[in-house]
Amino acid sequence: MRPAADGSGTVRERVLITGAASGLGLGFVEWYAAAGAQVLATDVAHVVPAGVLPVGVEYRRLDVTSDEDWTVARDWVTETWGGLDVLVNNAGVAAGGRIDRLTMAEWDWILDINLLGVVRGCRTFAPGFIAARSGRIINVASVAGLAQAPVMSSYNVTKAGVVALSETLLHELRPHGISVHVVCPYFVRTNLAQSLRGTDTDAEAAAYDRIGRSRRTPELVVRRAMAGVAAGRFVVLTEAMGRVAFWGKRLAAPLYHRVLVEAGRQTAKSRD
Numbered sequence: 383m384r385p386a387a388d389g390s391g392t393v394r395e396r397v398l399i400t401g402a403a404s405g406l407g408l409g410f411v412e413w414y415a416a417a418g419a420q421v422l423a424t425d426v427a428h429v430v431p432a433g434v435l436p437v438g439v440e441y442r443r444l445d446v447t448s449d450e451d452w453t454v455a456r457d458w459v460t461e462t463w464g465g466l467d468v469l470v471n472n473a474g475v476a477a478g479g480r481i482d483r484l485t486m487a488e489w490d491w492i493l494d495i496n497l498l499g500v501v502r503g504c505r506t507f508a509p510g511f512i513a514a515r516s517g518r519i520i521n522v523a524s525v526a527g528l529a530q531a532p533v534m535s536s537y538n539v540t541k542a543g544v545v546a547l548s549e550t551l552l553h554e555l556r557p558h559g560i561s562v563h564v565v566c567p568y569f570v571r572t573n574l575a576q577s578l579r580g581t582d583t584d585a586e587a588a589a590y591d592r593i594g595r596s597r598r599t600p601e602l603v604v605r606r607a608m609a610g611v612a613a614g615r616f617v618v619l620t621e622a623m624g625r626v627a628f629w630g631k632r633l634a635a636p637l638y639h640r641v642l643v644e645a646g647r648q649t650a651k652s653r654d
């Protein structure tokens with residue numbers, strides 16, 4: 383709920399979520415719907431199978447790589463709700479790959495979705511938030527945006543980019559009454575591994591395994607993420623591993639680098 387503009391109590395928050403048909407995105411949809419918000423779930427598919435989304439949640443196609451889709455989404459939100467309160471930039475794909483195996487087409491693909499998709503969302507809705515002098519942006523990055531393990535440079539770069547974008551906007555938009563959060567989960571059991579389609583299949587195998595075997599559910603991670611948002615955190619760490627990576631890199635840099643160089647050595651050993 384948010385305060386009504388005329389001071390007459392509270393009204394329902396209006397929330398747009400990308401990548402909302404699966405995994406964490408669907409978790410955010412369920413969380414906001416349960417909290418009584420008006421939710422526009424969006425994803426790349428034209429329709430979502432019946433029963434996937436909670437009753438009362440709207441669905442529209444929004445491919446985050448399409449400027450036109452973002453404009454259509456903003457127009458829908460303006461015409462239907464008169465504005466937006468919360469933007470959750472969650473849509474994303476995964477990739478692994480050694481630097482000499484990743485193709486430029488693979489870099490373009492993941493940058494366009496994971497990084498520029500978030501840029502497009504922020505560009506589309508920042509003007510309305512600035513005009514309203516309120517709004518919340520929740521960007522879903524990853525622990526990979528905070529600590530960079532070997533053989534996943536393209537994914538790491540997109541997520542570090544989302545962290546940098548979020549930090550920039552934290553400072554740039556706060557004077558306009560807008561809050562910005564960046565959620566950095568560790569491995570969560572979702573459908574993300576299905577987006578692994580790179581040419582360096584050996585390098586992607588480990589990520590495939592770790593996403594599939596994670597014991598953490600989207601529901602749990604979203605609950606932790608929203609607790610961090612409610613507490614006013616900027617970087618929202620949802621697992622202990624995230625805290626180890628975040629603080630280890632800052633407070634114990636030599637150890638951090640030793641651990642990751644060793645990880646690089648292990649992957650180099652298996653090089654064919």
Ligand SMILES: NC(=O)c1ccc[n+]([C@@H]2O[C@H](COP(=O)([O-])OP(=O)(O)OC[C@H]3O[C@@H](n4cnc5c(N)ncnc54)[C@H](O)[C@@H]3O)[C@@H](O)[C@H]2O)c1
Nearest residue numbers: 401404405406426445446473474524567569570572573574
């Ligand atoms: N699962 C993990 O281990 C993990 C860990 C850290 C961060 N994340 C991040 O969480 C976010 C959500 O991923 P998930 O794990 O729930 O995976 P998921 O595959 O279950 O959900 C991702 C959703 O994004 C959608 N999507 C993909 N390309 C899109 C596009 N061009 N436009 C709109 N939607 C698109 C997919 O259709 C899918 O519904 C991603 O940004 C991911 O990088 C996931």
